[in-house]
Amino acid sequence: MIExxxxxxxxxxxxxxxxxxxxxxxxxxxxxxxxxxxxxxTLIKCLLGMVIPxxxxxxxxxxxxxxxxxxxxxxxxxxxxxxxxxxLTVIELINMVKNLRPKGANDEELIELFGLKNxxxxxLGNLSGGTKQKVNVVLTFMFDSELIILDEPTNGxxxxxxxxxxxxxxxxxxxxxTILITTHIMSFVDEVADEIVFLLDxxxxxxxxxxxxxxxxxxxNLEHAIANLIAKQDA
Amino acid sequence: xxxxxxxxxxxxxxxxxxxxxxxxxLILGFVLLFLNNDVDKAVITLMNIIIVLxxxxxxxxxxxxxxxxxxxxxxxxxxxxxxxxxxxxxxLGISISLxxxxxxxxGIPFVLYGLFKSAAIFNFSLLLVVGSFxxxxxVALSYNIALSTENKIKGFGYAILMWLxxxxxxxxxxxxxLVLLNEYPLDxxxxxxxxxxxxxxxxxxxxxxxxxxxxxxxTGAVFRKFFGTNFGMLISMGVLVLWVILPVxxxxxxxxxxxx
Numbered sequence: 001m002i003e004x005x006x007x008x009x010x011x012x013x014x015x016x017x018x019x020x021x022x023x024x025x026x027x028x029x030x031x032x033x034x035x036x037x038x039x040x041x042t043l044i045k046c047l048l049g050m051v052i053p054x055x056x057x058x059x060x061x062x063x064x065x066x067x068x069x070x071x072x073x074x075x076x077x078x079x080x081x082x083x084x085x086x087x088l089t090v091i092e093l094i095n096m097v098k099n100l101r102p103k104g105a106n107d108e109e110l111i112e113l114f115g116l117k118n119x120x121x122x123x124l125g126n127l128s129g130g131t132k133q134k135v136n137v138v139l140t141f142m143f144d145s146e147l148i149i150l151d152e153p154t155n156g157x158x159x160x161x162x163x164x165x166x167x168x169x170x171x172x173x174x175x176x177x178t179i180l181i182t183t184h185i186m187s188f189v190d191e192v193a194d195e196i197v198f199l200l201d202x203x204x205x206x207x208x209x210x211x212x213x214x215x216x217x218x219x220x221n222l223e224h225a226i227a228n229l230i231a232k233q234d235a
Numbered sequence: 236x237x238x239x240x241x242x243x244x245x246x247x248x249x250x251x252x253x254x255x256x257x258x259x260x261l262i263l264g265f266v267l268l269f270l271n272n273d274v275d276k277a278v279i280t281l282m283n284i285i286i287v288l289x290x291x292x293x294x295x296x297x298x299x300x301x302x303x304x305x306x307x308x309x310x311x312x313x314x315x316x317x318x319x320x321x322x323x324x325x326x327l328g329i330s331i332s333l334x335x336x337x338x339x340x341x342g343i344p345f346v347l348y349g350l351f352k353s354a355a356i357f358n359f360s361l362l363l364v365v366g367s368f369x370x371x372x373x374v375a376l377s378y379n380i381a382l383s384t385e386n387k388i389k390g391f392g393y394a395i396l397m398w399l400x401x402x403x404x405x406x407x408x409x410x411x412x413l414v415l416l417n418e419y420p421l422d423x424x425x426x427x428x429x430x431x432x433x434x435x436x437x438x439x440x441x442x443x444x445x446x447x448x449x450x451x452x453x454t455g456a457v458f459r460k461f462f463g464t465n466f467g468m469l470i471s472m473g474v475l476v477l478w479v480i481l482p483v484x485x486x487x488x489x490x491x492x493x494x495x
Contacts, residue, residue: 011494050312050495067491073315083306087249088242096242100314139310 001026001147001178002047007056009042009202016042017053018202026146029169029179031189034199035230040182041080043199044149048077061146073101075147080155082136086125090116090135093124097139105142113164114138130156137161141168148172150181154188166192186223198229205229236320236327239311243328247300253336256292260340268348274355275445278362281341282441285366286434290373291398293333297377298394300329302387309495319487322378326483330374334367341366361444365437368475372433373398375482382489405432426461430471433478440471 002024009017016039024030032040045051047058049065049072058065065071084093098105111117114134119127127135133156140148150169154162169192173179183189189196189210196213198206206213206229210222219225247253263284267277304325311321345359377394384390409428413421429435439458461467 045495048313049318050309052492052494069315069317071315072313075313077313079306079309079313081306084310085242085246085304085307087246096238097310097314099238100311100316 001061003057003059004043004046005057005059007043007046007058008054009039009046009051010054016202017046017056020056020199020203022197022204022207024178024180024197026178027173027176028194029173029181029192030195030197031193032180032182032197032199033189033226034205038199039202040199041151044077044151044180044182048072048075048149073103074145075149076140076143076145078136078140078148078150078153080151082129082132082155084124084132084135086123089121089123090127091120093135094139094142098142101143103143103145106144107138107142110138110142110168113168114161130158130161133157134161137165137168141172146177148177148179150179150183152183153181154183154185186226190222198226200230236324239316239321239324240328240331243300243325244332247296247329247332252296253332256333257336257340260337261343264341264344268344274345274348275358278355278358278441279445282362282438285337285362286369286438286441287402289333289337289366289369290402290434293330293370293373294377294394294398296329296333297374298381298390300325301378301381302390312495318490322382322486322490323483326374326378326486330371333370333374337366337370338363358441358444362441365441365475368479369433369437372475372478372482375479375486379482379486379489382486382493401432401434406435409435426458430474433475436471436474440468 002022004020004022007017007020008015016037020039020043022043032043034040042051046053047060047065049067049069052066060071061074063071088096094107094111098107111120114137116131116134116138119131119135124132124135137153137157140150153165157165169179169181173194181189181193193210195209196206197204198213206216208216213229214220214222214225217225217228219228263281267280268274271277271280308321308325312318341363376397380394380397381390384393409425412428413425416424429439443458461470
């Protein structure tokens with residue numbers, strides 16, 4: 001469904017993606033992992049068209065995405081930091097994003113689920129970080145798209161919201177959606193992810209299921225298995 | 236693009252600063268008219284304020300809005316919208332809301348004063364047109380600076396420096412060069428140098444319309460000959476339009492390669 005071919009990106013002298021090749025098939029939950037600064041967010045932003053690669057090609061649904069924008073109608077993205085225009089109210093923001101996409105949305109159900117009803121007429125500038133993240137989650141999941149990209153989705157969510165988030169992710173997966181997640185919380189990965197893509201030095205260092213990774217590193221605990229993976233590289 | 240424009244516009248219209256700005260012009264208009272009792276003089280005083288203030292406010296609002304809405308812009312960039320349209324929408328949203336503050340803030344007191352019966356209506360309209368141009372020009376310039384500067388503090392610094400240069404330093408250099416080169420005929424030079432600074436261009440455009448160009452001496456006569464005619468007026472308006480188009484063009488060029 002998505003194909004990255006020989007992707008290069010550098011910021012100034014810093015090489016972030018160095019000839020990365022990756023293929024992601026349709027359906028399932030893919031966790032993109034890697035140490036800080038390994039290029040996870042850059043990879044995602046290349047796919048979204050926010051970062052323009054120096055070299056390489058990205059194919060989504062059999063079409064190149066570089067310098068295009070229509071394809072974004074078929075993907076949802078949850079950004080890492082939820083910061084919205086402080087003068088708009090929650091409902092205005094939701095309506096605005098709905099207005100921008102020519103697609104039906106099930107926002108009401110999600111607003112109910114995350115208990116945002118009482119916040120709808122509040123200005124976004126007055127909301128707490130966790131509530132903003134809930135709004136962020138609603139904005140992401142209210143559209144029905146083939147691809148869902150989540151950048152640190154658990155940030156600031158309370159336990160109940162977190163449970164709801166996991167349920168939604170599971171539900172979307174059951175509908176045959178492709179979901180990409182970046183996170184540093186391994187228990188979350190262990191719980192939801194089907195496959196792991198491990199980035200190191202701008203290349204794919206490991207791609208496979210969690211079980212394969214555990215077997216390969218001889219470790220039952222995912223956190224340790226990942227640590228092991230990094231350590232082996234250093235040795 | 237219209238949707239983005241609409242929301243940027245609403246967002247700004249609801250911010251306190253737009254009202255402060257509007258009220259400032261409103262009070263200024265009332266005070267000048269009712270203390271002066273002379274529309275022509277009021278227009279000159281207003282010109283001196285508008286020529287310096289609108290570029291400053293446009294510059295500050297432009298950089299401030301860009302950096303403040305950075306995360307939100309990222310959210311928009313992930314939506315199925317062309318990135319050019321996002322930024323054009325924001326740009327027009329800021330420029331139009333600032334222009335509206337100016338037009339309403341000054342327009343209301345003047346209308347109440349009985350502007351329509353006065354002969355000063357043309358001078359006054361020219362003032363508003365030039366003020367609006369300055370808004371569009373300086374928001375575009377500051378957006379260019381913000382787009383090219385990742386660091387917020389640096390961006391603010393560069394933007395203020397740009398304003399200071401065009402509003403103050405440029406005139407200083409201009410004057411010094413006139414003094415140093417006064418053995419040469421300088422009329423063409425000063426005419427051209429004026430074109431390169433939108434603030435100077437606006438000032439001279441208004442001064443010449445106000446019929447006080449006799450004060451400007453020989454060069455004034457040259458200016459009068461040029462700007463006073465319809466042709467000169469057309470050229471200067473054209474240059475002001477260019478001052479809007481070129482920064483907007485560069486903005487679009489920059490956007491093609493920009494990473495967010």
